[in-house]
Amino acid sequence: MRRKSLVERVRLLGRAGIDVVQAMGRSTLFLLSSLFGRSGLRNGSQLLIRQLYSVGVLSLPIIVVAGLFIGMVLALQGYNILTSYGSEQAVGQMVALTLLRELGPVVTGLLFAGRAGSALTAEIGNMKSTEQLSSLEMIGVDPLKYIIAPRLWAGFISMPLLAAIFSVVGIWGGAMVAVDWLGVYEGSFWSNMQNSVQFTEDVLNGVVKSMVFAFVVTWIAVFQGYDCEPTSEGISRATTKTVVYGSLAVLGLDFILTALMFGDL
């Protein structure tokens, strides 16, 4: 192995910096040309529906199961804490607010990056390595319009819906644990929730969060697939990047959005 001199290390650092800036530029141009401009495709809606199925509908099981368990755990933990103050009736309010404001959008974003994001990257990367994207270009079809755009839109549309389903199932799971198993009075569980949850403050802000996460995670996933090195190592690296970058982006953006929506910064 050759040892690297200090100058070479500095040079590599600079190179890495330039690569990051170039990738950001490429990904922005990629996004703009995928979403805007004439597509010329006649079966666009059919392509979108197929992607809505594979990105959205096929992610439903993991979202429903995760939502159920998280709601149940929230109720259990909330009950244990609140009961020491004698206010276990507030458990419904706590479960609903936690899910709608935070865990619904965030956990859906993380699961979406892991389930649908990685699948999108691997699928597009595989199409690239088997020259299917080149082949589309040569047939005179723009792969950005035919392959990328429907996947982007499918991600944008399906993730906020998945986040809503996550929250609903989570609240239902919380009610099951708190009301049916731990014996919290049903009337106060639901009425406390109804009194404290605001539509714009809580529900709408959660929806805005999940829309932002949907945009960023799907963008990262399709770009990593399209930009990957067309080899098996390249595809596996790109898939890992999708999950890592996607998850970190969700968590980082969540803090910023929370600060803007609920904080007094």
Added chain:
Amino acid sequence: MSAENAYAVELKGLTFKRGVRTIFENVDIRIPRGKVTGIMGPSGCGKTTLLRLIAAQLRPQGGEVWVNGQNLPSLSRAELFDMRKQFGVLFQSGALFTDLDVFENVAFPLRVHTKLSDEMIRDIVLMKLQAVGLRGAVELMPDELSGGMKRRVALARAIALDPQILMYDEPFVGQDPIAMGVLVRLIRLLNDALGLTSIVVSHDLAETASIADYIYVVGDGQVLGQGTPAELKNSDNPRIQQFMKGIPDGPVPFHYPAPDYLDDLLGVR
């Protein structure tokens, strides 16, 4: 036939670099219309890159790529996609769409670019598949086909829109003798029957020489030689001789450049 019409593709002073590495330096290649032209050279010399330059999937740093009277590097993205309808390309892997069956793969260009009725598309697809001998495989999925069959389906798809120029990227790699024989015959047959211009990029000497009317040998970013297969066999250029006869050492050395062997073993730096 007028002079400018005699060539379907003309590369003039083409220069292409990847980073600091020069792949082609001031290359001139003319592909005669209606003929099968072979582009040969050792692995890694940029043959596939040349094909991608002709198809304008890559932009050269210098020079011109003229295809049917249009200089491709000067066209916009939309004009290029329109222009590419004149091309058919057979990729090394076949590049069939894995989520579509054989019928839909061949029908794909027709569905995208024409407004033909389903009956008409069905007839055309069956005719193209008949031409490559795979009409019986119409309902199979790509993963149910052998490597040779995939390439033949891809060939049927490449000729679906009746292109003027058909390009083959290493069509003979990894094929058994029967599949190879079928492909060799098909390339020649399709070229002559459909009046195409065919460009075959390959390093398989015997097969390419058996069907090509004219051959360019490329290497070191240059055109090393050109001529009919017979002319090249009798060439006195040592690099062409080494390539045509498959001699392991010569102008293209057997050893990758390395420091002195003895010094290296003794650890002298």
